[in-house]
Amino acid sequence: MDIIYIRDLKIDTVIGVFDWERQITQTISFDIDMATDIRKAAASDELKDTLDYKAVSKRLIEFVSGSDFQLVETLAERICEIIMAEFSVPWVRLRLNKKGALRGANDVGVLIERGNAGL
Numbered sequence: 001m002d003i004i005y006i007r008d009l010k011i012d013t014v015i016g017v018f019d020w021e022r023q024i025t026q027t028i029s030f031d032i033d034m035a036t037d038i039r040k041a042a043a044s045d046e047l048k049d050t051l052d053y054k055a056v057s058k059r060l061i062e063f064v065s066g067s068d069f070q071l072v073e074t075l076a077e078r079i080c081e082i083i084m085a086e087f088s089v090p091w092v093r094l095r096l097n098k099k100g101a102l103r104g105a106n107d108v109g110v111l112i113e114r115g116n117a118g119l
Helices: 019-023 039-044 053-065 072-087
Strands: 002-013 026-036 091-097 109-115
Touching: 002 053, 026 053, 026 072, 053 072, 072 091, 072 109
Parallel strands: none
Antiparallel strands: 002 026, 026 091, 091 109
């Protein structure tokens, strides 16, 4: 298994359960690991033969910026579903960070894995 990853992808969105959170946008940060097999791309040196992390990023920016979930758990689950279904990724690990959500803590969020790591 090879992994293509995206680190610290920041996207502004409406998220939260409190009334004041429903009135503002907050910046969410994502770390994403996606299983793939890079051998074909390495042999051909062609973008069409690999997992296009720019396309993944653009799709997630579009989705997250237009969403308005209450829970980070729901947002994380939907993102994994998109990555796996739309980009044929068999396994994904997603770390979602909602900085500033908890006084006294630097980071707070969720870390989830979905799918089968063995290609």
